[in-house]
Amino acid sequence: MLDPHLMTQMTKWRRHLHRFPECGFEVPLTADFIAKKLESFGIEVHRNIGQQGIVGVLCCGNGSSSIGLRADMDALFIHEENQFEHRSQHDGKMHACGHDGHSAMLLGAACHLAKEKNFNGNVYFIFQPDEEHGRGAQAMIDDGLFERFHIDAVYSLHNMPGLAEGHLSVRSGSLMASxxxxxxxxxxxxxxxxxxxxxxxxxxxxxxxxxxxxxxxxxxxxxxxxxxxxxxxxxxxxxxxxxxxxxxxxxxxxxxxxxxxxxxxxxxxxxxxxxxxxxxxxxxxxxxxxxxYPTINNAKITQHVIQAATKVIGSDKVDSNCLPLTISEDFSSMLRIKPGSYALLGNGTTSSGGCALHNSKYDFNDRILGIGAQYWVQLVHDQLT
Ligand SMILES: [Zn+2]
Ligand SMILES: [Zn+2]
Structure with missing residues (x-):
């Protein structure tokens, strides 16, 4: 279980990132915020990979197995119409795809794992810029992501409005289109x-x-x-x-x-x-x-996703063979090189989580931050034993 204080922290981080959205490769404030948080947890940080991408490295025990957990950091060129207190302070830019939430969840998992240190192997926390234009993942790869860091398999997660809050959907093979x-x-x-x-x-x-x-x-x-x-x-x-x-x-x-x-x-x-x-x-x-590229999940790695999600939320909330989607995702570039799997986490169906991605009224549902972070922690525990 995650510390209740960490849950509060994640909401704070998420709302901070939401307030100051940055787009494309130009994410200096976001990358600096994430890098400093990782450093404060005692995690080794590598900056400026694929322009402003970040990799945090956390090693524990003598195991040589490794896992790469990836979040995206960039926002969209959309004028936010929400009026809540944490609305965008950068006019014309907005976290309308929930990458603020993805970053906060992965930070939460990093904080927990750095404190507990109860796994055996190496975890790489990958924070990438410019997902929305499909260039950030490739830029990190071209900058040596997989040569500089020995990563066995990569995982990523995206929130999904319209999918019940905290439910997880995944499938082996093609999940998203090119x-x-x-x-x-x-x-x-x-x-x-x-x-x-x-x-x-x-x-x-x-x-x-x-x-x-x-x-x-x-x-x-x-x-x-x-x-x-x-x-x-x-x-x-x-x-x-x-x-x-x-x-x-x-x-x-x-x-x-x-x-x-x-x-x-x-x-x-x-x-x-x-x-x-x-x-x-x-x-x-x-x-x-x-x-x-099309997002194609590795069959064996997808079983790890299903196993970890089932432990966190129960089998009744895991759809292990969801329908493919015609939207696209640049994590596909990483999946062309490393075995891995991409999953969707329900942002909810009501007014607080059901608003579509890329909509000027969208907001990430803070109630799923804990589930996402716990899922990351479970994956690490399962894979690095
Ligand atoms: Zn998007
Ligand atoms: Zn997105």
Whole structure:
């Protein structure tokens, strides 16, 4: 059990972080607050990994096993509409994804473990910047996270509004989707609207491309094994009231659950764009940029998650085979390199926890701080015996 005083402290830390949100890689106040707290617990701290990321190292006993527990630190460029006392003091920035809570829970676990020192092995507390743009985890990896620190397996946790307060959901395999954005530029020949025979009309060609892309999910991918979403989000032309344009730009977003599926989507997209443009006599440029990889949980490590969560909250509150989600998460970059597992902790369904992530009225539910911290402590006890 956690010390009741620690529960109060975690709420204080969480609200402090909420008051002073920072975004992207620029999280100096947040990183400094976390680093100083870890140091005050007697934990060895390494700063500036992946720009402003932090790694705290806590070793105990003579065991060589190790575990990496990861929290994200960054906020969003959203103007907070809440009026409570701990609302954002940084105008235009807000902790609307609960990363303030994730950091506070991991600090709570660090404080408890540093005091009790009743495990055998090494715990690495990883606090990363810039999750929201999908760059922070990779930046820490590129800066030697897994070379400088010998980490056997990595774990992370995200709060989930709409999931009952303090319940945990996880699944082995694909939990969250990849996210890629694409841009297609169709170049034709513009003309007077009255003389379309003088044009190579990129609107007609672009429209065929929009329809053609719908066939990838329905005709090129397996209905059962290769779930995906392809959405066209923008269709921009340089035409005007009586002018057939010379160019159309089509932009969109696609998500799927394995890197193989993503490669298939990219290949089929280019095939369709090239074929339609060739038949129309238009030119094209096609570019697909991957921002987030799919989040794929290791089966064995996920069993550790289920075991620890069951001990803390009971099996009736653990969903060990939840449905995958089409949102994305950059912890996926760590999971490509290390075995690990990502789980979702219910933020609640009522007004205090049910408001959606990335909403200007969202707030992390402080009542789940203790459950999250206890879950981290349990994982360490189970894995480092
Ligand atoms: Zn988010
Ligand atoms: Zn988030």
């Amino acid at each position: 996210e890629s954005s694409f841009e297609i530029i169709v170049s034709g020949i513009g003309s007077h609207a009255a003389m379309p025979h003088c044009s190579v009309d990129p609107i007609v060609t672009g429209s065929q491309i929009v329809l053609g892309l719908q066939t990838i999910v329905s005709r090129n991918l397996s209905t059962i094994a290769e779930k995906a979403v392809i959405s066209i989000c923008e269709f921009i032309t340089n035409g005007t009231v009586n002018v057939i344009p010379s160019e159309v730009i089509i932009k969109g977003d696609c998500r799927c659950f394995t890197e193989d599926t993503l490669q298939k989507i990219e290949k089929n997209m280019e095939r369709i764009v090239a074929g339609i443009c060739q038949s129309a006599g238009a030119q094209y440029k096609f570019n697909l940029t991957n921002t987030f």
